Amino acid sequence: MKLTEKNIRATVPRVVRIKFIKVGSLQYISHLDLQRTMARVLARTKIPVWYTEGFNPHIKLVFAVPLAVGVESICEFLDIRITGDISCEEIVERVNAGLTSELRVIEAYYPETRFSDIEAADYIYKIKTVGAGYELADRIKRFLTTPPVMVTRKTKSGERDVDIAQAISRLVVSYSKAEGGIEMTARLPAGSRLSINPALPLDALRSRGLALAGDITKESYSIMRVRLLFADGREFK
Amino acid sequence: MEQKKDIRKLSSVLRSVSKPGRYTGGEFGEVIKEKSNVKARFAFCFPDTYEIGMSNLGMRILYGLLNEQPDIWCERAFTPWVDMEEKLREYNIPLTTLESGDPLGEFDIVGFSLQYELCYTNVLNMLSLANIPLRAADRGEGTPIIIGGGPCTYNPEPLSDFFDCFAIGEGEELIIEFTRLYIEMKESGEYTRASFLRRAAATVGGIYVPSLYEVSYNADGTIREYAPACGAIPPRVRRRVVSDLDAAYFPRRLVMPYIETVHDRIMLEIARGCIRGCRFCQSGMVCRPMRERSPELLCGQARALFEATGYDEISLSSLSVSDYTRLPELTGRLLDWTDEHMVSLSLPSLRVDSFSVELMEKAASVRTSALTFAPEAGTQRLRDVINKNVTEEDILRAAKAAFGFGKTSVKLYFMQGLPTETLEDLDGIAAVARAVVGEYYRSPGRPKGRRPTVTVSVSNFIPKPFTPFQWEAQDSPELLREKQEYLKYKLGDRNIRYQYHDVGTSHVEAVLARGDRRLSAALELACQKGFHFDAWDEHFDYGRWLEVFECAGIDPSFYANREYQPDEVLPWDIIDAGVTKKFLWRERERAYQGKTTLNCRQSCSGCGANRLATGLCRPCGGASETD
Numbered sequence: 001m002k003l004t005e006k007n008i009r010a011t012v013p014r015v016v017r018i019k020f021i022k023v024g025s026l027q028y029i030s031h032l033d034l035q036r037t038m039a040r041v042l043a044r045t046k047i048p049v050w051y052t053e054g055f056n057p058h059i060k061l062v063f064a065v066p067l068a069v070g071v072e073s074i075c076e077f078l079d080i081r082i083t084g085d086i087s088c089e090e091i092v093e094r095v096n097a098g099l100t101s102e103l104r105v106i107e108a109y110y111p112e113t114r115f116s117d118i119e120a121a122d123y124i125y126k127i128k129t130v131g132a133g134y135e136l137a138d139r140i141k142r143f144l145t146t147p148p149v150m151v152t153r154k155t156k157s158g159e160r161d162v163d164i165a166q167a168i169s170r171l172v173v174s175y176s177k178a179e180g181g182i183e184m185t186a187r188l189p190a191g192s193r194l195s196i197n198p199a200l201p202l203d204a205l206r207s208r209g210l211a212l213a214g215d216i217t218k219e220s221y222s223i224m225r226v227r228l229l230f231a232d233g234r235e236f237k
Numbered sequence: 238m239e240q241k242k243d244i245r246k247l248s249s250v251l252r253s254v255s256k257p258g259r260y261t262g263g264e265f266g267e268v269i270k271e272k273s274n275v276k277a278r279f280a281f282c283f284p285d286t287y288e289i290g291m292s293n294l295g296m297r298i299l300y301g302l303l304n305e306q307p308d309i310w311c312e313r314a315f316t317p318w319v320d321m322e323e324k325l326r327e328y329n330i331p332l333t334t335l336e337s338g339d340p341l342g343e344f345d346i347v348g349f350s351l352q353y354e355l356c357y358t359n360v361l362n363m364l365s366l367a368n369i370p371l372r373a374a375d376r377g378e379g380t381p382i383i384i385g386g387g388p389c390t391y392n393p394e395p396l397s398d399f400f401d402c403f404a405i406g407e408g409e410e411l412i413i414e415f416t417r418l419y420i421e422m423k424e425s426g427e428y429t430r431a432s433f434l435r436r437a438a439a440t441v442g443g444i445y446v447p448s449l450y451e452v453s454y455n456a457d458g459t460i461r462e463y464a465p466a467c468g469a470i471p472p473r474v475r476r477r478v479v480s481d482l483d484a485a486y487f488p489r490r491l492v493m494p495y496i497e498t499v500h501d502r503i504m505l506e507i508a509r510g511c512i513r514g515c516r517f518c519q520s521g522m523v524c525r526p527m528r529e530r531s532p533e534l535l536c537g538q539a540r541a542l543f544e545a546t547g548y549d550e551i552s553l554s555s556l557s558v559s560d561y562t563r564l565p566e567l568t569g570r571l572l573d574w575t576d577e578h579m580v581s582l583s584l585p586s587l588r589v590d591s592f593s594v595e596l597m598e599k600a601a602s603v604r605t606s607a608l609t610f611a612p613e614a615g616t617q618r619l620r621d622v623i624n625k626n627v628t629e630e631d632i633l634r635a636a637k638a639a640f641g642f643g644k645t646s647v648k649l650y651f652m653q654g655l656p657t658e659t660l661e662d663l664d665g666i667a668a669v670a671r672a673v674v675g676e677y678y679r680s681p682g683r684p685k686g687r688r689p690t691v692t693v694s695v696s697n698f699i700p701k702p703f704t705p706f707q708w709e710a711q712d713s714p715e716l717l718r719e720k721q722e723y724l725k726y727k728l729g730d731r732n733i734r735y736q737y738h739d740v741g742t743s744h745v746e747a748v749l750a751r752g753d754r755r756l757s758a759a760l761e762l763a764c765q766k767g768f769h770f771d772a773w774d775e776h777f778d779y780g781r782w783l784e785v786f787e788c789a790g791i792d793p794s795f796y797a798n799r800e801y802q803p804d805e806v807l808p809w810d811i812i813d814a815g816v817t818k819k820f821l822w823r824e825r826e827r828a829y830q831g832k833t834t835l836n837c838r839q840s841c842s843g844c845g846a847n848r849l850a851t852g853l854c855r856p857c858g859g860a861s862e863t864d
Contacts, residue, residue, distance in 0.1 A: 026261075026495070036497070042547070043578075216250060
């Protein structure tokens with residue numbers, strides 16, 4: 001058989017990276033549920049994906065950094081293995097036909113980087129709380145940048161105390177008059193080595209009575225993961 | 238602009254409860270419509286958790302069917318889990334649907350799927366969480382019409398004070414006629430709650446409006462009669478059936494849950510009804526006659542659903558899968574493409590015969606969930622009484638086939654407390670279980686050094702309306718507990734695992750199953766006391782139920798442990814389920830004589846279900862009989 005680009009691609013599974021958003025209602029869907037959902041989406045949109053060859057064949061999916069429940073994201077990454085001849089553009093189009101506006105593919109491409117090199121993530125917080133104003137923004141900034149700020153972190157191996165002030169490597173806090181709330185951007189460890197749940201800084205604020213300690217129907221917040229980063233601060237792609 | 242709910246309103250609440258994905262909606266396949274374009278808004282409520290409700294085939298069908306109508310918008314609501322309920326009550330947030338996030342009270346029609354008696358407290362709790370008056374009599378013109386459907390409506394009486402109406406039987410045609418009538422009367426300006434309910438009762442077959450029937454009682458507490466309020470409504474409400482299953486609506490797309498549900502797969506409804514006629518089984522009696530879908534159509538439906546959902550499992554659904562006449566053809570056709578698409582086929586309630594073993598060998602993708610077998614009774618005598626036409630040889634042959642195929646565990650279902658039961662019958666349960674264990678050790682192919690697991694699950698007999706055992710008394714709770722202790726002793730074997738059902742639960746279920754309107758006082762009290770999720774062991778409290786019955790002046794034994802008299806007016810006599818009372822009594826007498834009855838394919842027993850529509854019973858046509 002004559003070797004062409006096309007028939008090689010048809011025989012060897014090729015990794016395609018999918019970048020997608022997970023927002024709105026979808027922030028309440030766990031990582032495990034997302035995995036199952038994505039496998040079904042690929043099946044119903046007839047993407048020629050590679051199945052494992054074991055006793056119980058399944059679609060091989062590799063996600064970059066799992067997202068905590070209650071956190072939205074515009075920068076999720078998923079690697080799939082494609083067996084057929086299909087363009088990245090077509091993958092985006094087809095997969096999106098099987099998704100909703102809250103779980104949506106932005107782009108698909110052949111990856112040149114590794115998930116294992118991801119070290120951090122940036123999160124944007126929007127906090128509606130009692131006493132929101134320029135002064136509160138300053139107090140929050142000072143509090144979260146003055147170690148130690150100890151909070152309890154739940155891991156598989158039990159509870160552990162972590163210094164959130166040390167974990168945050170960059171922090172911007174401001175007051176948005178238009179939105180009537182505090183806006184905060186924080187960089188936290190994220191990746192295979194260490195991940196810090198972005199809700200922990202809020203736990204610290206709450207425990208200190210700085211924000212979100214009152215009526216949960218009047219106070220609210222959202223957390224959005226906006227980018228993943230390499231150790232040197234470059235944006236992951 | 239489509240109207241979808243704003244999830245942000247609930248965000249702080251959602252972050253503080255378990256499994257928030259139950260409450261968000263937003264699934265692929267969810268139907269969102271523009272409010273101003275629809276003429277009737279229907280809230281389909283399932284009185285249990287999202288995971289259970291989303292697995293219900295009836296809900297899948299009716300959601301798809303109603304939303305196919307451009308001017309009707311059907312949305313979903315489930316019972317919030319206890320942590321969510323607490324938050325809703327704490328912050329005074331009314332119960333809403335998943336789609337629009339609008340409170341149930343803003344809908345035109347609120348429909349409840351009534352699948353089991355122990356969900357009744359959840360129904361009332363959902364009404365209460367939605368701030369809808371519990372009692373139909375207290376509802377004003379602005380409130381939605383509350384309708385109930387599903388298996389429990391074969392005796393809806395305990396709930397009759399809380400519902401404006403019930404839909405009796407298969408809902409596909411009925412629910413559309415009902416909602417259309419609502420729209421018509423709204424548009425013509427004739428609508429009032431009373432006029433609509435009256436006209437629905439008179440003109441839509443299968444609609445039962447309890448407030449239009451006056452019930453009177455005898456001095457001994459039994460019912461004297463049901464008196465219709467006017468001549469225009471039927472003296473008995475006849476169950477609706479779909480005569481041609483191939484022509485019936487079938488959803489070609491589904492709402493795809495993100496969180497794992499109980500039946501997270503394609504459910505292919507291959508047939509309705511059952512030919513068997515087990516004398517304790519309500520489904521087998523009230524779903525008569527058996528009707529099948531054609532393999533050609535089913536295969537097309539399966540393919541369409543696979544393409545619309547991406548599910549990797551198809552499960553064949555019917556009361557008795559192995560009675561489907563063209564099963565080899567159907568499975569053959571399905572396996573033609575399922576293997577290639579990594580889709581597995583699961584066959585629940587399969588009779589382990591030569592065909593199934595062959596099927597398992599042929600296709601790696603056929604899943605048989607832990608092999609189960611339901612002899613229901615321990616001796617041939619009692620199996621004849623209940624008309625369960627299974628012999629011990631059948632059971633052992635099945636076990637042998639399963640062990641030969643390399644299986645090491647088998648599950649056996651039995652019932653205790655059946656009419657005419659003696660100690661020998663309980664001994665028989667142990668004997669069957671031991672014989673199955675023995676079969677394992679005789680099996681040459683068994684894995685070396687491994688012991689079998691024979692699970693014996695014994696439930697308590699509950700007399701159900703529209704069965705030949707509808708008149709029977711349930712054993713007293715004390716006697717049932719004694720029998721459980723006896724079985725525990727008899728089944729002491731390291732290869733046998735004995736499971737049994739909570740006696741208190743079975744007792745309350747029996748009360749609700751055969752109850753009348755007077756039970757509404759107890760249910761209302763239970764709701765006020767915060768009862769919910771009674772089908773969940775961790776929330777069921779028998780002691781509190783007994784207190785509630787006592788406070789409401791209800792003697793539970795009157796309903797559960799009393800033998801109903803042959804000439805007594807039964808609470809469910811207001812419903813005509815198809816099978817006649819004469820037939821059921823005849824079957825009861827045969828039971829006491831130990832005589833079995835042939836299945837519908839062998840011989841027509843004249844049950845009366847063929848009266849429901851012409852040409853229902855094929856090929857025999859059935860002997861006709863009326864009550």
